[in-house]
Amino acid sequence: MEELCTGLCSVLADSGADAGLALFLSLLVGVLLVSGVPLITVILLIWIERKVAARIQDRIGPNRVGPIGLLQTIADMIKLLSKEDITPTAADRILYNAAPLVSFASVVLLWAVIPFTPFHFGVDLEIGALYFVAVASFGTLAIMAAGWASNNKYALLGAFRVVALLVSYEVPLVFALLVPVLLAGSMSLVDIVNAQNGMWFVILSPLAFVIFYISSQAETGRAPFDLIEAESELVAGFNIEYSGMKFGMFFAAEFLHVFTNGIIMAILFFGGWMGPFYYESPLIAFAWLGAKGGLIYFTTLWLRNTVPRLRIDQIMAFNWKFLVPLSIANLIVVSFVLKVMQELGFAPGDMLNASFAELLPTTIILLLFNGAMIFYLLGILRKRGREARREAHGAHANFAQAGSAAGH
Amino acid sequence: MELNAISIGFVVFTIFTLGGAIGVVTTRNLFQGTIWLMVSLFGVAGYFILLSAPFLAAVQILVYIGAIAILITFAVMLTRSIARIKERYIRLLPSFIGSLALFLILLLGVTVPIFGAHAPDSIPDYVASTRDLGAALVDENGYVVPFLLASVLLTAAMIGAIFIARDETA
Known part of the structure; x- marks a missing residue:
């Protein structure tokens, strides 16, 4: 009990409060702060997303409510709250109403382990990286429960696709996530950030970052992997029967999940709060994390708004025949090379306190291996692309021939 | 309690x-x-x-x-x-006997020292970390043999599943 009581708790205890009450109050404030950050952020995120999408599509976007449309989301929220809250009569009432809550909670829970600054984080779990994957699996569950409980065939079809998509892309996601864990020698997110003091992991293993980026784009169900709620095929997918704030919860969960993934990638691969002068003040450290996360978030929005949707068979083939073998090969190569380097004495045994100079040989060797793998992959992709183009061309020629034969 | x-x-x-x-x-x-x-x-x-x-x-x-x-x-x-x-x-009797037998085996296993001694240990001060767990799985004095056996079993099951699901014509 004693060592738990620090900071606000000790202040409260010194001012005469009961020790148990002081601990409870300080923990409560911590929980409220950590869960409050994502709740406030999501209001801004929806506005950012709409503005970015509008700019990419050569529109202006929300610009009526408040300065440059900043209060648009507040207006939307009031609208959603005042809408009729419909539960279809044939729906499974409990599951139907619980699903949006679970969906949103699964994203907010992720923020419990995110280290904002060297000193500010909800909790530094020994298993932080694993916690991230485990909690995210609740999101899959929520979407599927929503799809089934709605008792609507489009919702159910959407739910089917969710299982196929999310469960499949979790495999390369976890394999890519293992690379930073391996490099840092710890699953704690705080340790992973500290281990990047000498060198960011994105430089040590760019391939792992790319795999993680693609898989997390799929995990959030964003284009080109947006077949969960493919409007033109499924009307709206799993959330078709939802109205009012229950729909709003799914909506907010998705937007927040994308940004959370940006922050997670910044922590795992881009050194989290690391940056010039981060040790001067926690605010500077926090700003670095926000800037890196925000930049990655922006690229995901960019991708979402510029690429078309893939077919489900293309998505599955891409995952199981390309991403999964690649992520496994990458993990084996990285772990093998790292171990050999450590045995030969070129790499520091403990990454946590390694400096830039100590890491330089490891970086160069790992980069070389990554480069070789990328080069080989690009060769495969080029060959595949050429075959696909020839096939498409052939099909087109056959079609034209058939057409002209019918004409005669 | x-x-x-x-x-x-x-x-x-x-x-x-x-x-x-x-x-x-x-x-x-x-x-x-x-x-x-x-x-x-x-x-x-x-x-x-x-x-x-x-x-x-x-x-x-x-x-x-x-x-x-x-x-x-x-x-x-x-x-x-x-x-x-x-x-x-409706076959309630076999399931009743089955679950009762299972419960008794569990009860015996916990209370009677058949499968090794089960003297109630005092709770150790030392809490094993995830690192200890990982080390124990590959330590030759630890659980490396059960770990390898389980791995082989899982691999065999996976190959079997692929073999059964495989399209004959492909």
Whole structure:
């Protein structure tokens, strides 16, 4: 009990409060702060997303409510709250109403382990990286429960696709996530950030970052992997029967999940709060994390708004025949090379306190291996692309021939 | 049992585990049954946290709820008549004998020192970390043989599954 009581708790205890009450109050404030950050952020995120999408599509976007449309989301929220809250009569009432809550909670829970600054984080779990994957699996569950409980065939079809998509892309996601864990020698997110003091992991293993980026784009169900709620095929997918704030919860969960993934990638691969002068003040450290996360978030929005949707068979083939073998090969190569380097004495045994100079040989060797793998992959992709183009061309020629034969 | 955070947690997770298990066998709806199963598995994950094994708790949620239970739901969705199952399982006597035998074996295993000594150890001060768990799995004095055997078994099962599911003509 004693060592738990620090900071606000000790202040409260010194001012005469009961020790148990002081601990409870300080923990409560911590929980409220950590869960409050994502709740406030999501209001801004929806506005950012709409503005970015509008700019990419050569529109202006929300610009009526408040300065440059900043209060648009507040207006939307009031609208959603005042809408009729419909539960279809044939729906499974409990599951139907619980699903949006679970969906949103699964994203907010992720923020419990995110280290904002060297000193500010909800909790530094020994298993932080694993916690991230485990909690995210609740999101899959929520979407599927929503799809089934709605008792609507489009919702159910959407739910089917969710299982196929999310469960499949979790495999390369976890394999890519293992690379930073391996490099840092710890699953704690705080340790992973500290281990990047000498060198960011994105430089040590760019391939792992790319795999993680693609898989997390799929995990959030964003284009080109947006077949969960493919409007033109499924009307709206799993959330078709939802109205009012229950729909709003799914909506907010998705937007927040994308940004959370940006922050997670910044922590795992881009050194989290690391940056010039981060040790001067926690605010500077926090700003670095926000800037890196925000930049990655922006690229995901960019991708979402510029690429078309893939077919489900293309998505599955891409995952199981390309991403999964690649992520496994990458993990084996990285772990093998790292171990050999450590045995030969070129790499520091403990990454946590390694400096830039100590890491330089490891970086160069790992980069070389990554480069070789990328080069080989690009060769495969080029060959595949050429075959696909020839096939498409052939099909087109056959079609034209058939057409002209019918004409005669 | 004194009233503290751990005992309250134990009661809550027991309600989750047993309540979920009762839900699984009593519901007339297959999909709800799988959801109850997840509730039960979640309670077991809670036990692991109470036993200072956060790694196992996360793995429990990731593997059992995130993968296995989700696949069960997927299979359930592909079956007909999910909602109102009319058939009742009527062979109650064999299942009663089976569960009683299982319960007795468990009870004997816990109380009587048949499978090695089970003198109640005092709770050690040292709490094993995830690192210790990983080291024990590959340590030759630890669990390397069971670990390798399990790996071989799983690989064989996977190859078998692929072989069965493979299209003959392809």
